[in-house]
Amino acid sequence: MDIKALTHTDGARPLRIALFSGNYNYTLDGANKSLNRLVSHLQSTIGAQVRVYSPTGPNPAFEPAGDLVSVPSVKIPFRRDYRLALGLPAALRRDIEAFKPDLFHLSAPDLLGSAALKFGRELKVPVIASLHTLFDTYLDYYGLGRLRPLVRNQLWKFYGACDYVMAPTEAIGDELRAQSSATRVRTWARGVDAELFHPGRRSEIWRLSQGFAPDRPVIVFLGRIVMEKGLATFASTISRLEAAGHAPQVLVIGDGPAHAWFQERLPGAVFAGFLSGEALATALASGDIFLNPSTTETFGNVNLEAMASGLAMVCADAPNTRALLRHGQNARLCADQPSAYADALSGLLVDREERLRLGAGALGHSAAYRWTEILDEVLGVYAEALDARPASRALPAPVWRSGALAEPQPGVLPAI
Numbered sequence: 380m381d382i383k384a385l386t387h388t389d390g391a392r393p394l395r396i397a398l399f400s401g402n403y404n405y406t407l408d409g410a411n412k413s414l415n416r417l418v419s420h421l422q423s424t425i426g427a428q429v430r431v432y433s434p435t436g437p438n439p440a441f442e443p444a445g446d447l448v449s450v451p452s453v454k455i456p457f458r459r460d461y462r463l464a465l466g467l468p469a470a471l472r473r474d475i476e477a478f479k480p481d482l483f484h485l486s487a488p489d490l491l492g493s494a495a496l497k498f499g500r501e502l503k504v505p506v507i508a509s510l511h512t513l514f515d516t517y518l519d520y521y522g523l524g525r526l527r528p529l530v531r532n533q534l535w536k537f538y539g540a541c542d543y544v545m546a547p548t549e550a551i552g553d554e555l556r557a558q559s560s561a562t563r564v565r566t567w568a569r570g571v572d573a574e575l576f577h578p579g580r581r582s583e584i585w586r587l588s589q590g591f592a593p594d595r596p597v598i599v600f601l602g603r604i605v606m607e608k609g610l611a612t613f614a615s616t617i618s619r620l621e622a623a624g625h626a627p628q629v630l631v632i633g634d635g636p637a638h639a640w641f642q643e644r645l646p647g648a649v650f651a652g653f654l655s656g657e658a659l660a661t662a663l664a665s666g667d668i669f670l671n672p673s674t675t676e677t678f679g680n681v682n683l684e685a686m687a688s689g690l691a692m693v694c695a696d697a698p699n700t701r702a703l704l705r706h707g708q709n710a711r712l713c714a715d716q717p718s719a720y721a722d723a724l725s726g727l728l729v730d731r732e733e734r735l736r737l738g739a740g741a742l743g744h745s746a747a748y749r750w751t752e753i754l755d756e757v758l759g760v761y762a763e764a765l766d767a768r769p770a771s772r773a774l775p776a777p778v779w780r781s782g783a784l785a786e787p788q789p790g791v792l793p794a795i
Contacts, residue, residue, distance in 0.1 A: 394427045394761075397480035399495040401487035404443040405436035406460050407653070408603060409680035410511035413569055414486055418444040420754040430478050432471060432491065434462040448474060450491060458605070460636055464491035467498060480504060482764060486511060488537035496540060505764035508541040509567055509757075510551060512677055538562065543764050545757065547678035550698035563767075565760050568702075570750030571683045575657070578689035578742065580664035589630070589649045596728055597628045599666035599690065601681045602673070604635030609672035609695070614644035615717035616672065616724065623721065625728055632662055664688040667734055668727055671695065674715050679703060683748055686741035691734040693723050709740030 398418065402411050421427040422444065429445035434452030450471060452462040467475075475498065483499040485492045485508040492508070499506040538544045539559030545567035546552035552564045583593060591597055598617070602608050620627045629648035631641065642650055654662055669685035671694045676682070682694060682703055692710035694700050704710035711727070713719035727734050 394421075394425060395478060395480045396421065396427055396429045396482055396484055396761075397475055397478060397495070398429055398431045398445070398484045399486060399491050400431060400433040401464060401489050401491065402461060403431050403433035403435075403447060404439045404441050405434065405462065407440040407655075409569070409678075410486065413511070413680070414509075415441070415444045416570075416750060417754055417757055420750075421758070424755075425758065428478075430475075430480070432467075432475075432495070434464050434491075436462065458636070464489055466490045467494035472498060476502070482507060482761060484509065485541065488534055493537060496537070505543070505767075506541050507543045507545065507760060507764055508538055509545040510538065510547060510555075510677065535559065542767075543760055545760055548699045548702040550702060551677060563763075565756070565763075567756055567760070568748060568753055569678050569680050569683060570748045570753035571680075571687045571745055572750060573687055573746070575660045576663065576684045576687040577660075578664055578738075580657075580660045580688065582661050582665050585661055586665050589651070591628050591630075591649070595626070595628055596667035596731075596734065597630050597665070598668045598670050598724065599630045599632065599663065599685070600670060601632045601663060601685065602671075604631070604633050604638045604641050606637055606640075607673070607675045609674065609715075610637055610641050610644075612672040612715065612717055612720065613670060614641065616670065616720040617645060617648075619717050619721035620724060620728070623725060625725065627724070627728065630662065630666055632659065660688070663690070666690055667738075668693060668724065670720065670724065671700075672713075672715065672720055676700065683745055686745040689738040689742045691727055691737040692741050693720060693727070703744070704741070709737055709744050711737070 398414070400411065400414055402408065403414060404411055418429045418431065421429055431443065431445045431447045432450050433447065435447065435449040448471070451465045451468065453465065455461045455463050482505045483495055485495055485506065496506055535555070535558040538555060539562050541562060543563045543565060544555055545565050546555055547566070547568060549566055552566055555562065555564045586593065586597070600613055604610065617627055617629055629645055631645065631648050631650045632654055634653040642648070651662055663685060667690065669682070669690040669692050671679070671682055674695045674697050676697070676699055679700060682692065682700070685692060686703070686709070692704055694704060694710055694712055695715050696706070696712035700712060704712060706712040711723040713723050
């Protein structure tokens with residue numbers, strides 16, 4: 380099935396997608412930014428109707444794309460900035476049935492995602508999952524490392540039960556294929572807004588306003604300030620640089636529950652807080668070196684934004700980092716040890732030409748990741764899934780080329 384076949388014409392109703400998310404907009408992170416961008420693309424490109432089922436909060440981080448339906452949820456005890464959906468109650472099931480979706484898109488292997496997977500089977504619609512986070516990699520940071528094998532096994536079991544899985548990198552895709560040969564695995568990378576993130580955003584005035592010396596490079600951290608982003612390694616690396624006689628200038632962009640912990644260990648850093656849009660793009664491009672020691676990234680949206688901003692990249696040498704970066708060509712990839720990061724940074728702090736060379740390489744490679752093409756890959760998977768449906772699992776015909784069907788009644792349930 381061609382992507383164009385997903386576009387409704389001649390009065391036919393549009394494609395209907397039920398999207399299930401653990402966090403669609405109540406807290407800002409890379410996964411939900413990608414999902415909201417996808418929904419906007421589906422609406423503008425093929426006129427799709429997307430109904431999103433997700434926990435919500437009283438103060439959402441941003442306006443959602445699509446029709447957002449709140450599901451019952453509770454705060455996660457050790458990460459109270461996130462919520463856990465409690466499943467798919469009867470009222471939501473009725474709402475989904477009334478919506479008559481053509482396919483399910485699952486974005487988290489939580490209670491909601493598992494219930495939606497089972498319900499999708501009952502409705503006989505294709506079930507597609509996008510993998511955004513390998514949750515087992517977080518456990519070490521919360522004293523639960525012994526549970527990693529069990530959690531990873533459950534992840535593979537969940538994804539293996541879906542019709543299609545969209546992995547963010549080939550490395551993760553290969554691991555999925557090894558675990559479940561029956562599941563069709565496709566790659567859905569992430570993109571970057573090159574009109575927003577580019578070296579031209581650099582501002583010497585902004586640097587001076589933050590107290591940075593104009594003749595010394597600035598090391599940047601960007602992301603949610605949570606322990607699994609490698610905060611301890613980042614702080615130890617800066618301490619090593621200081622002990623070696625450097626006086627590194629550090630910029631931290633972002634916020635999160637570990638903010639106080641991080642600030643205490645980086646007393647000389649500038650904490651810019653949460654930034655978005657042009658403010659974020661200006662701050663990022665005004666740095667010189669991007670240090671990302673996180674080993675838990677499945678793709679690394681922040682890496683791509685820093686690359687498009689022309690920064691020299693120093694990152695963990697992990698399989699999913701290598702999907703974007705090449706050591707020596709456009710980055711310094713390091714073993715996950717403060718000493719390795721400090722060694723890489725020591726050279727870059729004093730070698731302007733090498734910083735510029737790596738930054739130019741990263742910028743050039745980022746051009747391969749433009750959102751329009753990246754999001755069209757998802758449309759291709761949708762079309763493939765709809766075309767591959769066995770006759771026994773087909774929806775009541777016709778599907779999106781039928782006349783208008785009854786619209787669902789509001790199914791909004793409060794968060795608790």
